[in-house]
Amino acid sequence: MINDLWYKSALVYCLSVATFMDCDGDGCGDFEGLTRRLDYLNGLGVTTVWLMPFQTSPGRDNGYDVSDYYNVDPRFGTLGDFVEFTHAAAQRGMRVLIDLVVNHTSDQHPWFQSARSDPDSKYRDWYVWADKKPANADDGVVFPGVQKSTWDFDKVAKRWYFHRFYDFQPDLNTANPFVQAEILKIMGFWTQLGVSGFRMDAVPFVISTKGAGVRHPKQQFDMLRSFRELLQWRQGDAIILGEANVLPKTDMHYFGDEGERLHMMFNFQVNQNLFYALATGETGPLVDALVATRERPSTSQWGMFLRNHDELDLGRLTKAQRQRVFDAFGPDKSMQLYDRGIRRRLAPMLGGDRRRLELAYSLMLTLPGTPVLRYGDEIGMGDDLSLPERNCARTPMQWSTEPHGGFTKSDQPVMPVIDSGPYGFEHVNVAAQRRDPDSLLNWMERVIRMRKELPEVGLGDFTVVKQACAQVLVMRYDWRNNAVVFVHNLSADPIELELKTRDLGAECDTLVNVLSEAHSHADRRGRHCFLLEPYGYRWFRAGGLDYILKRSVV
Numbered sequence: 150m151i152n153d154l155w156y157k158s159a160l161v162y163c164l165s166v167a168t169f170m171d172c173d174g175d176g177c178g179d180f181e182g183l184t185r186r187l188d189y190l191n192g193l194g195v196t197t198v199w200l201m202p203f204q205t206s207p208g209r210d211n212g213y214d215v216s217d218y219y220n221v222d223p224r225f226g227t228l229g230d231f232v233e234f235t236h237a238a239a240q241r242g243m244r245v246l247i248d249l250v251v252n253h254t255s256d257q258h259p260w261f262q263s264a265r266s267d268p269d270s271k272y273r274d275w276y277v278w279a280d281k282k283p284a285n286a287d288d289g290v291v292f293p294g295v296q297k298s299t300w301d302f303d304k305v306a307k308r309w310y311f312h313r314f315y316d317f318q319p320d321l322n323t324a325n326p327f328v329q330a331e332i333l334k335i336m337g338f339w340t341q342l343g344v345s346g347f348r349m350d351a352v353p354f355v356i357s358t359k360g361a362g363v364r365h366p367k368q369q370f371d372m373l374r375s376f377r378e379l380l381q382w383r384q385g386d387a388i389i390l391g392e393a394n395v396l397p398k399t400d401m402h403y404f405g406d407e408g409e410r411l412h413m414m415f416n417f418q419v420n421q422n423l424f425y426a427l428a429t430g431e432t433g434p435l436v437d438a439l440v441a442t443r444e445r446p447s448t449s450q451w452g453m454f455l456r457n458h459d460e461l462d463l464g465r466l467t468k469a470q471r472q473r474v475f476d477a478f479g480p481d482k483s484m485q486l487y488d489r490g491i492r493r494r495l496a497p498m499l500g501g502d503r504r505r506l507e508l509a510y511s512l513m514l515t516l517p518g519t520p521v522l523r524y525g526d527e528i529g530m531g532d533d534l535s536l537p538e539r540n541c542a543r544t545p546m547q548w549s550t551e552p553h554g555g556f557t558k559s560d561q562p563v564m565p566v567i568d569s570g571p572y573g574f575e576h577v578n579v580a581a582q583r584r585d586p587d588s589l590l591n592w593m594e595r596v597i598r599m600r601k602e603l604p605e606v607g608l609g610d611f612t613v614v615k616q617a618c619a620q621v622l623v624m625r626y627d628w629r630n631n632a633v634v635f636v637h638n639l640s641a642d643p644i645e646l647e648l649k650t651r652d653l654g655a656e657c658d659t660l661v662n663v664l665s666e667a668h669s670h671a672d673r674r675g676r677h678c679f680l681l682e683p684y685g686y687r688w689f690r691a692g693g694l695d696y697i698l699k700r701s702v703v
Contacts, residue, residue, distance in 0.1 A: 155196075156346075156388050156413055156519060157450050157607040160597055161246070162195040163458065164524035165211070166203045166225045167563050168545040168556070176559035178545070180221070180230035184237050189579070191241045193527060193590075194597035198238060199246040199348055199390075201458060203231075207257050207317075211458075211543065213248075213350065214255035214318050218335045224563075228342070235343030244345035246390060251332050252351045253318040261319050265306040277311035277322050279361035289313070293488050295538065300361075309361075313354050323355055329372060333379045340380065346388035349376075352403065352411070353393050370402050373410035388412035390452055394462060397441040408446030416451040416518055418442050421465050423455075423516070427499075427509060428477035430639045432622045434470070436613050439517065443611075450607070451518030455509055456526065459539055460490030461498075483534050494542045496529040501571060504684040506589065508637060511686040514600045515624065515635040517611045527593045528582050531572025533565060540564065547574040554578060599663055599688065605633045614652050618644055621681065625653065625691075632691040634660060638681040650675040653691070660689035 170182030180203075190198060202212030205222045212222070221231050235245050254261055264272040279300065286300035291314050300309045301316045311320045321328050336347065349355065356373060357366040373389075380387040393403050394417040403411050422438040425431070442451065461478075463471045471489070478484075478498040479491035486492040499505040506529060514520050525546055532541045545566045548555030553566045554574030567573050582588035600606065609628030616623050620640035626633050632654060638644050650657050650671050660669040660677060669677045669689070681687075 153386050154448060154450075154608070155244070155386060156390075158601070158604055159197045159244070159519050159607075160195055160601065161197045161199050161390075161452070161519060161521040162190055162193070162524065163199040163201065163521060164546075165201040165458070165543065167212070168543060169524060170546065170548070171557035171559065171562075174558040175224075176557050176561045177224045177563040178556070179224070180226040180234045184230075184234045187234075187237055187241055187243065191243060193594055194601060195243065195522075196601075197244045197246060197345070199521070200248065202248045202250055207255055209255075209317055210315060211540075213250050214253075214257075214315075215250050216255040216258045218251075219338055232342055239343065245343060246346045246348050246388075247339060247344050248350055249332075249336065249347035249389075250350045251321060251323070251335070252354045253312060253314060253320045256317045256319055265303050265310075268306075271327075274325055275322055275328050276319050277359045277361075278306070279309040279311070282309050283361040285364070291487075292538075295487070311359055311361075313351070320354075320359055322359060323372065324358055324369065329375065333375065336376065336379055337383050340384045340387055345384070345386070346380070346390065346412070348390045348392065349411075350392055352391040352414075353395060368402065370405075370410060373403065374405065377410055377412070390414070393417075394465070396465075397438075400442060401444065401446075404445050404449040406446070408448040412448070413450045413452050413519065415457075415521070416442055416453055416516075417462065418465060419451070419516060419518075420454060421461075421463050423512060424461060424463070424474055424478070425466060425470050426622075426639050427505070428474045430620045430641070432619060432639060435622065439611070439613065443517075452521045453513055453516045453518035454521040454523070455513050456495045456498075456523050456542070457521070458523065458543060460486040460492045462490045464489040486538060492532070492539060492541055493534075494523075494530055494532045495526055497531045497572065501529065502684075503589065504682075507592065508639070508684040508686055510593065511596065511635075511688075512622075512637055514596060515606055515637075515688070517606065517626075519607060520600070527590055528577055528579055529572075529589050530577055531567055531570070533567055536565070547578040549578050549580040550575050555580070596664070603633050603663070603688075603690075604628060605631055614648070616646065616648055616652070618646060620644065621646060623648065623653075632656065633663075634687075634689040634691055636681065636687040636689070638683065638685045641683050643683055643685075644681045646677075646679060646681050648677040650677070653677070657691045660687075660691060663688045663690055 167178045169178045170186050171178050172182035203225050204215050205217035205220045206212045206214050221228055238245050260272040263270040264276050286298045290296045303310050312318050313320050356369045389411050390413040391411040393414050418438045422435045426435040484493055533544050534541050545556040553562050582590035605626040605628040609626040612625045614623035614625055622637045624635050658671045662668050671677055
């Protein structure tokens, strides 16, 4: 059974083929370059590679404007190169997830071109049309300040078409059974080529009813069940990781009461409150978010992350909370995006402070779920705020001090490499950090390896342990008669902490530190007392030291 739940013990690494490694020297990353870097990812401890869109696309939205779901964009290689990549990953025991972008297509997709040019085309009803501009056309835009409407007039069709995102991304009419059948066909195609699952983009919009007459969209949750059933038939252990920034009260609708819908979802509720905690040192809202998202079927899992390829969305925080995060991590308007988020990478958000970076990653790795790491974050890459919108955090991977960070030999990279300032490739790169035993990269390798030895986090139940300090988060996990305890100080000040064994658990007389030799033994009054340094953290295994040592030998 645990084999079937591989995603609960995974370490997911998200990357864009375009900006990871260029092998043929044309300035754009490709599958051959990615395949050559698999040993690096394997050494880091990555078990699952999540690829951002790589299918054929005009490239107006980083590949999220797909024009052919059944092919690889020629810039990245061929289908043969993709299969070589998935085969090479499988040889190293690594799985591959790919983006499934089926809420919309590119306006250059043959389906849309046929639909707009011929009223009798079989693809006409694959999109959402209106004879006149709907009264609510300006409501519900996803990109405020950039996007003005969700409806635009098509001069060829002489009708209005619906687009939840940019105007060059017409929405598919996903309520159409023929569209649903095509989505299943797309999923089946890629699983046959070695894919272990999909990160489904914009799930609430995919399953929502659409149309000019729809005032209150309904979620067609049964669609998720049909997607999952296809995977169960085609490849029993393939999964769907959903992007659904929804309220906790609707989580179970996406997972399904029996876990029959999505296998995984990103936990946006915890993510936003985690950044509030990092900004303020207040753990209360984070604890509330953990409790609110605790309920889920036994086969379901959360994806825990810090930063991703989009902006840091703070839309679920209160206005006052959001402002405090803005003040701490994105005070300048150029750092903010869409009136709701911050478009920076993690390292510059935290001022490059190694203590705070370690704290943040320690939290991500020990919160209840599967950790999802963004490419380049393991070396503390920065951002380029001169680039538009989200592109500032999508710059090429920095491999070495060679020109363009070793990403390409071309003088025209697909996107500018950061080449100046404290986050320039001459200061932040993989090669230099590999040689430095105290680098962020080597620290990440060590903690990831240890996290993989603590299955309690991904498979067990958690308890937030009561203690007196509001700036400290203490969590315990239990699984198969084993327990682990994690302690995090979110304050910039040192804190003397007292933990009572009656709160931690009777078997916690000895807490064995799995990251150092700083073990803790309860005193005669049943207390663990220790000093937490600013932004300090501890990873403990509960139980007697002799037992722990014997267990590690076995």
